[in-house]
Amino acid sequence: MSDLPSLDKPNKGPQFYLGLVFFIIVMVLLIFAGLKLHAWLEDEQQAPVQEIFISGDRHFIEDQQIENLVRRTQPGSFFELDVEATHQIVEAMPWVYRASVRKRWPSGLEIYVVEQKPAAIWNGDMLLNQYGDSFNAQLDEDDLVMSSQLPNLFGPGGSEQTALQGYKNMQSLLDVTGLHIIEMFLSERFAWNLQLNNGVKLNLGRTEFIDRLQRFVDLLPLISKQNKQIDYVDLRYDTGLAVGWKTLDKAA
Template sequence: MSELPALDKPRRGPHFYLGLAFFISLLVLLVIGLIKLNAWLEDEQQAPVQDIVISGERTFIDDQKIQRLIKKTQPGSFFELDVNQTHQTVEDMPWVYRSSVRKRWPNGLEVFVVEQQPAAIWNGDMLLNQFGDAFDAQISDADLNSKITLPYLYGPGGSEQTALQGYRNMQSLLETSDLYIVEMFLSERFAWNVQLNNGIKLNLGRTEFIDRLQRFVDLLPLISQQKRQVDYVDLRYDTGLAVGWKTLDKAA
């Protein structure tokens, strides 16, 4: 048998090693570039969030407070900013009901807010929104006088929505007489007491309070004909009512 000729190994000339050195150098430069790019992205001085734009109808929300809070809780670069966490931070603010947050290239942040709509002051130190949910926010006397008028509602814990709905039902009935509720008290036994803007206090009891309030509205013209000032009206009767008159001291 004839032997096969031995295959010669390919020679690796200087061009091969030159190419290999170039390839390795390219990889090293790429790794160094990625490390520097990552450091740059994490450096807030290189890519800080500079422009925070707040939008949405706002009466009580302070834009500067939102901006300061975002910068405090998200001090990193634009690329490192956590949108979900920022969204939760904004929604946790007292006057914010809902919000959305999105980045805007190259260094901006857009924040859209839906403000809480205060419907009443609850137990003297909280507020109720339009859905009867209590939220802890401060409202100044100046705002109450200039921006909004709110009734004072009082009741046991857990009765917020019941109290607000009862107030709305009664207020819609009183509007025909140009009266409005200043304060409303809902007792532990769910008995209703209200004070009107004319100073009259109404005791409506636990049941059929709307019908009893209607009775008061119907008889108000007759009561108003009296020369004495009304202090309170007790409507906890199947028919009729009891009127308490102000004394001279109270009337003064």
């Protein structure tokens, strides 16, 4: 009878167990090193955000304000810093219109800001930017001159863009006269009332207000020939206008 192959399991010698022990030790060391590396990356003292680079045309925002805000709200390390959260925090600043944020290897942060450009004071306590968006920011004492040059616009909520566009269109007509709108009121029914820098008040009504203002511009030289001071001009007529003259008390 021929010999059959042996079915016994191969004998595991000392080398197998040494290799197994070595493999386990290597895996433990790798896990330990990974945990230490993760802890190191989370430790701000080991990998801090060393520099914050801020760019963009800035007039109302101080770089230190942005840096203080980022370091206060994102106190972790460079690796743990949340770029998207930082972007939202910076864009939430009153004077920031848009912002972009990205990391700069190995330990920096780049922030580019587009500042709000105030175009008008809205309802006495807010500002409108150049796009007609309202934002809640304060003009400090250094900006009082700019504040005095901004028109005061008043209107119902949601009419910001309509009000600003109407102001721009009407001011462009008045530029030839040298007059400026200092206050503009847009009623709930969208009737337009203006006050000019010479104290004259204009009532333009709800419809065809641009044509009515053009009528005022055309007739202003004739009205100005009167030896009286204008108090108001009512232009809510198909043709012509009504002029209210200042009394001696008002003129004084």
